[in-house]
Amino acid sequence: MTAGSVRMRVDLNGEDRTLVVEPRATLLHALREVFGLTGTRAGCQEGHCGTCTVLVDGEPVRSCLMFAVQAHRTRVETVEGCGDTDALGPLQQAFVDAGALGCGYCAPGFLMLAKGLIDRNDLGVDEIVETVLAANTCSCGNRDALASAITTARKAAAPVSPP
């Protein structure tokens, strides 16, 4: 801990956690290096690729474009909160079933983005797919499989609420 470090609290995947970080640590760095949650991955680190996408208070954000201290008293959700290898959540299972996983590097970012949009429950299937594909990049050629995984998961979730 250095003199400039800050103590903060965060609801991380449903658990109340306290941590001490330097203000310059991004949320991405804190998740990976302080909490050891390496499912959130570093990609371009300038906000373009989306591999580091997590949910903060339910909203998808780039964790590389936010300092960890800014997440003080927020609810942060990462891929680790969605399910584990032997007990996958429904969206994760849809990714497996649709073959939407290539090298696996970008998968958590896609998962969290899709989860955020599905949980919001105000967008239709096509809008969600379009938004997700225009937000994150995958270099394994899984565009169509990702679209089908998200479609399956959205349809299985609650119907769109009337406006």
Next chain:
Amino acid sequence: MKHVGRSVARLDGPRHAAGKSRFLTDLEFPRQLHMHLVRSQVARGTVRDVLTEGAFTVPGVVAVWTAEDISHATVRAPLEGPYAALCPEPVLAGDSVHYRGEAVAAVFAHTADAAEDAAERIILDIAEEEPVLHFGNAQGAHQNTPSPGAEPVSMAYGDLNLAFHNADFTVERCLSVACDAPMAQEPRVAAALWDGGSETLRVWSAARPTLEGRRRIADAVGAPISAVVWEQHWAGGHFGAQAELCAEDVLVAMAARRLGQPVRWVEDPAERQALGGHGPGFEARARAAVSASGALLGLDVRFCLDLGAYPRPGAFHCADLIVSLLPGPYPPRAYRVAGQFQATNRAPMGFRSGGGRMEATFVRERLLDAAAAELGIAPSILRARNLSAPSGSGRDTAQDGPNKGLPTASVRADGHAVAQVAEESFALSVLRQRAAERRTRGSFCGFGIAQYVDVCGGGPFDRARVRIEADGGVEVVVSLAERGRGSHTAVAQIVADVIGVDYRRVRVRSGDLSPSEIGVSPFLRGGLTAAATSALLAAEALREKIARGAAQVLGIAPHNIAIRSGRVCEAGRNFGRSLELGELASAMAPGAAAECADGHGLFAEGVHRSSGVSFPSGLAAASVDIDAKTGFVRVQRVFLVHDVGNAINPGLAEAQLTAGAHGGVVAALYGAADPAGYGEPGWRGGSSSSFTGADLPPVEVALVERGSSAQNPLGINGIGSAGVVGVGSAMAAAVDDALGAPGFVERLPIDPRTIWAKISADGAAQSGGHARPAAAAAAKIP
């Protein structure tokens, strides 16, 4: 249940979906040091001084190195033969820097923050000189440029003069492919750990464990080559971009040994383009001699490759592939090619996905399109007339030179089968027709195809180990790391079928299996072909052992043994005595009742000796739409046909080809690492960096299993990055088609400026204004 040939789900799927897969960037070591590099901000200059004092004011800094501290070590040994004059790439630049982003000093600190803070306090005093950034127009201006006139790669057969003399017409084009930057999702990582107890060095690197690489690392730490353990690891979306050994790999090894602590370096995204390994810039002057019936009589090509600041094997390999694969599936009667290299003050070039093959395909297919236009026949018809027969028509292999042993054209590539499947699956002629109809209504849309021959496999050796565990599970160790293609799943399918278990009981992992004195080939590594074949051989040997052991335990003749779902029993009997594989493994363990004479228990190794490479044939087609007011190209659909020989897992094969096709689209539309030619390592904010899935076309894939490779018992041709190879050429043809201008596209990536200029000029001509010629790239090859 058989697994091979079925699109079973990937074994690593749940791990990936849970975020539990571990990548190189996830590596952490107790007491690790972090390395950060200080890089030159100028593309060319003389280093007057490196002031490192400031770095030590940062708490946590352990060491700062410059070239002197590492005795001016180089990443590779000096080259031999025609390249002996080229100076090898230094680990840290000494007296001079040759590209912007070249590392000059290294900082080692307890935290990544401290290393970066300290690196900022190091002052480089460099006298800037005028850099050579554009290759082709400044011969000899760089110390690493071979003397003019030297053409170190060449090949020829047949009587070229006669071919051109007999030709009814010739087509000639100047064609080029811009330097391109690799796009990896995961930053590059290098880490090393010196274990003083066992005196071994463990290395984690994206680079492939070549013999040369092992030797350099071993020399760097003063240890024998057998003391270097090369850890294979999952990597995030690299696909060949990071195959070569880099200065950072050597540095972390040296530091781990000398500083006595694990050392880790993670590429900063801002460093990505500085690291080099880009696809080299390529320029060619090519001509073809053609008969009135459309027969390709002669092919004559001279080309030049941009090496960047220092020679890396990838660039030479790229040249070798160009030489070998230029004729593709249509071997001409006479062929001559000569290539040369030029150095520039840009990051060292290397090997991109589809490297060499993409350039060769572009040159050849552009010439064929030009010839088809000259004859007024459909491009597919001209191709059909020139495709080689399915076997035996390949020309001789090169007898000497760097391409020794590489055939000049496909030996078994079946171009006819590929073209036929393409037409049957996708009705390409209808698509071409539709594009033509839409053009009559004023749209700028077009359709194009390209056929290609890829090269896969190689070796020379690969090995695999298979073991039955006491719980009945099967453990497989292969040297191939899982790099996102699902290769471990394909290996599991093969082993499962041989042993007789469900593939989900097979656990595949990668290990450092290649004997240190052999290493792997850096480029035409065996890939899945070698890993799958080794695993097949190991599994077959193990199956024999199971039969012998079970015969002893169960009292049945070995040839009467059957294994169903992991249960060993007598063939043809549904009841009677049987054994779980795990029970058998325990019974055959060393010291147990039915122990194996070799002392290994239920374990076997398979060694695959590759006798050569395979030449899968393929076809790419694309339909494009052009925005007439901007010249921007949008790819509507891509079609791919690839002869895989034997599809172990068709779903995975299709995904791999689709990924390649997407890479090809990106390279042909948004490529060019440095479009403005400033020698800038990074190009922020350009649209090249902002494409997403929303910009990529749907890709339809048809697999052909016709020209099975004779090089391996599974008949796998390999896929590699085949998806990339033909897509850019097909897009170029489609743009020509859209513009009604055969031969218009002469450069990849396709430049919207030239398209817009062409459309404006045509518009002006139609409306009675002055017709301007389309902007064409000036010939730069002498």
Next chain:
Amino acid sequence: MRAAAFDYHVPKSLDEAVSLLARYGPDGRLLAGGQSLVPAMTARLARPAQVIDINRIRHLRGLSLAGDGVSVPALARHADFEAHGAQNPLAVLLSRLASSMGPLPVRTRGTFCGAVANADPAAEWCLLCVALGATIVLRSEARGVREVSAANFFRSVEMTDADDDEMVVSARLPGLPPWVQWGFSKVSRTTVGFGEALALCIAEVEGGKLTSPRIALGGVEAVPRRLGAAERILAGNAPSRTVAREAAATVARDVEPLTGDGAPGNFRRRLAATAVERAILDAIER
């Protein structure tokens, strides 16, 4: 990829924020959405010693699109403009621009006023402010509240009229009459990339003629600006494809594109003309 060390401040009120800015001057930077500042800091292209995070100042939130004209508070995010209930023309226009701005996770954080303060020449909100004749409201401890018209606010690439101690506290956008017609065009090689040229056209039609047309262009020159010559061509003419083409033709002559980003001047001029022509057509056909 790690920012240089800084001190972190979390003011709870606007007064406190402005006072911190006054204290630190050029060493201090306000952090709102952070979608430009954070990557600039982690790449060490920006290295403020003092970061003043205004995200906890409650009353800088709360965007209302219902009235005639909008006062955009400092913490209104891009995404806040997307899901609007209001159906007035300004709200619809804001929604259209917001949804074209980068990937969704960036839109959920990035702020309108932050984009204005950053003055990226290709930013949609800067273009909008210039086209609408918005008023940028600044506040500092020394000078209190100061209002600057958008036309005078943007000085050059990422340079504005705001001093180091001044904060953009809001932007006042005038309302649009219900009968207004507007059109927007962004010329980009990718779906979510920055525009190589973007244009906004706002006009009314009276008696079959275009009146009080406003055309603004962004992403081409150092700052977004109104295009007088093109506007004059529209004014008083009947809306048609011909008039759109004629107006666009003036653009290629009028603009002086920034160079050095890969697209040479002539081509960029052409893209600018295309963006303007399409924005006009979009307005006419709306």
